[in-house]
Amino acid sequence: MNDIETIQAELRKFNQERDWDQFHNGKDLAIGIATEAAELLEAFLWKRAEDASIDKIREELADVLNYAFQMADRYNLDIKEIMLEKIRKNAEKYPVEKAKGSAKKYNEI
Amino acid sequence: MNDIETIQAELRKFNQERDWDQFHNGKDLAIGIATEAAELLEAFLWKRAEDASIDKIREELADVLNYAFQMADRYNLDIKEIMLEKIRKNAEKYPVEKAKGSAKKYNEI
Amino acid sequence: MNDIETIQAELRKFNQERDWDQFHNGKDLAIGIATEAAELLEAFLWKRAEDASIDKIREELADVLNYAFQMADRYNLDIKEIMLEKIRKNAEKYPVEKAKGSAKKYNEI
Amino acid sequence: MNDIETIQAELRKFNQERDWDQFHNGKDLAIGIATEAAELLEAFLWKRAEDASIDKIREELADVLNYAFQMADRYNLDIKEIMLEKIRKNAEKYPVEKAKGSAKKYNEI
Numbered sequence: 001m002n003d004i005e006t007i008q009a010e011l012r013k014f015n016q017e018r019d020w021d022q023f024h025n026g027k028d029l030a031i032g033i034a035t036e037a038a039e040l041l042e043a044f045l046w047k048r049a050e051d052a053s054i055d056k057i058r059e060e061l062a063d064v065l066n067y068a069f070q071m072a073d074r075y076n077l078d079i080k081e082i083m084l085e086k087i088r089k090n091a092e093k094y095p096v097e098k099a100k101g102s103a104k105k106y107n108e109i
Numbered sequence: 110m111n112d113i114e115t116i117q118a119e120l121r122k123f124n125q126e127r128d129w130d131q132f133h134n135g136k137d138l139a140i141g142i143a144t145e146a147a148e149l150l151e152a153f154l155w156k157r158a159e160d161a162s163i164d165k166i167r168e169e170l171a172d173v174l175n176y177a178f179q180m181a182d183r184y185n186l187d188i189k190e191i192m193l194e195k196i197r198k199n200a201e202k203y204p205v206e207k208a209k210g211s212a213k214k215y216n217e218i
Numbered sequence: 219m220n221d222i223e224t225i226q227a228e229l230r231k232f233n234q235e236r237d238w239d240q241f242h243n244g245k246d247l248a249i250g251i252a253t254e255a256a257e258l259l260e261a262f263l264w265k266r267a268e269d270a271s272i273d274k275i276r277e278e279l280a281d282v283l284n285y286a287f288q289m290a291d292r293y294n295l296d297i298k299e300i301m302l303e304k305i306r307k308n309a310e311k312y313p314v315e316k317a318k319g320s321a322k323k324y325n326e327i
Numbered sequence: 328m329n330d331i332e333t334i335q336a337e338l339r340k341f342n343q344e345r346d347w348d349q350f351h352n353g354k355d356l357a358i359g360i361a362t363e364a365a366e367l368l369e370a371f372l373w374k375r376a377e378d379a380s381i382d383k384i385r386e387e388l389a390d391v392l393n394y395a396f397q398m399a400d401r402y403n404l405d406i407k408e409i410m411l412e413k414i415r416k417n418a419e420k421y422p423v424e425k426a427k428g429s430a431k432k433y434n435e436i
Contacts, residue, residue, distance in 0.1 A: 002112045003111045003113045003188075003189045004112050004113060006189070007189060007192050007193065010196050014196055014199065017205050018203060018208045018209050018210070019209050020208075022210075023212045023264045026158040026159075026161060027157070027161070028158075028264050030149050030152070031150065031260075031263050032263060033150075034143070034146040034147055034150045035263060037139075037142045037146040038252060038255075038256030038257070039253075040139050040142060040143070041139045041140065041142075041252060042249075043139070044135065044136040044249065045246060045253060046241045046430035048136070049135040049136040052135060052136070054184060057180075057184060058184075061181060061184075061186065061191065062191040062194065062195035063195060064142060064146070064173070065174075065177050065188065066192055066196065068173050068174050068177065071149075071170055075163060075166055075167075077166075077167055077170065079112075079174065080115070080116060082174075083171050083174050083178070085171065086168070086172060087175065090123065099129075100126075100128050101129075103129070103373035103374070137373050140249070140369075143365060144369045146365075147365030148362075148365070150358055150361060151362045154358050154362060155355050212264035212265070220329055221406075222331060225411065229414065232414055232417065235427075236421060236423060237428045238426075241430045243376040244371065244379060245371040245376040245379070248364075248367050248371050251391060255361040255391070256361055258357050258361070259358065259360075262353065262357050265354075266354070267352040267353040270354070275398075275402055275404075276409055279395060279398055279402075279404065279409065280410050280412065280413035282395055283392075283395050283399075286391050287410070289384075290388060293381060293384055293388075295385055297330075298334060300388065300392075301334050301393055301396070302334065302337060303389065304389035304393055305337050312345060314345060317345045318344075318345050319345070319346045319347075
């Protein structure tokens with residue numbers, strides 16, 4: 001079993017033991033991801049990046065990832081596949097020769 | 110190389126080719142995760158979970174994961190380690206006998 | 219002084235007394251609005267709308283509005299003017315005869 | 328009619344003409360506020376505050392406010408009252424002598 005499958009198996013076990021699958025519809029999982037992403041963001045509020053607490057970043061990033069992995073599982077999406085596919089699409093949207101050193105959006109370059 | 114490392118290597122290559130590491134400080138990566146999480150959430154706006162577009166979910170979930178993996182890389186956090194650690198912490202916060210079948214927060218159970 | 223001006227004057231006084239204007243650049247105010255919006259959203263997580271706590275909604279909606287009013291002030295935007303302008307724009311994007319009873323986005327109707 | 332009431336009356340008219348009140352339950356309005364807050368935040372992604380587009384800020388801040396005003400209306404919350412109440416509460420949480428010049432959270436000061 002690879003790493004991603006190992007983690008998803010742990011998440012599945014955690015939820016089954018608590019009978020929580022009933023709550024984990026896609027809409028609430030999306031709300032869960034968004035609220036955890038905001039808690040991660042709060043680590044940087046009124047601060048320079050370098051002053052944020054690494055402990056808080058660690059905790060909140062793990063929460064974002066845990067919900068995101070559950071969302072993938074809920075919709076039978078293969079995490080590695082959809083991530084690599086998106087990198088390929090972004091490579092087309094942001095060709096090296098146009099995007100190099102620029103933070104502009106693809107529709108501005 | 111396991112699957113998480115494979116994906117992170119692809120992301121690193123993508124960013125190096127475009128010289129984008131200069132933009133990827135923690136604060137902006139956290140903003141990136143939050144804005145992609147909101148695009149994922151938008152797939153469910155004014156809708157029941159079952160009416161959301163699976164294509165949009167696939168795209169936006171991949172975006173959330175891609176930024177989250179880059180954030181982990183930026184802070185040298187081991188994704189598998191922080192995720193499994195968080196599952197263990199949540200297992201303590203939500204003991205099976207108290208949490209089973211309940212969607213309450215840990216400070217309410 | 220109308221209502222919006224009264225509230226903005228109170229916010230301005232609150233921040234001046236604490237010497238907080240130095241932190242209130244647009245980027246952090248936008249982060250503040252997004253994190254409070256997520257706390258409001260959390261009131262509905264794993265719940266039907268009618269089961270959310272009205273006390274939490276009241277608190278978090280006030281936080282969203284307080285930051286949003288400060289953001290308007292920071293950029294010298296007239297709240298009433300930009301809101302009414304947006305309603306007019308939306309009225310053009312969503313003409314009554316096409317949008318009536320439909321939750322579709324303007325580019326789908 | 329004061330300015331907040333004027334805006335809420337316009338929003339109510341807009342929604343009634345389109346028969347949109349049926350979609351505007353609290354949960355989806357909260358999602359709407361969060362997604363618009365993220366679009367506002369996106370104006371600052373990979374940028375210093377001073378490089379964000381004022382036109383985009385104006386548009387997206389108006390969207391946040393429009394949904395927030397509709398949310399208040401949906402729950403019969405008096406916007407001026409809840410905002411001033413929150414400023415009073417924050418004044419207690421952040422007493423001037425402790426909070427002056429500090430961006431720390433109330434539980435850290």
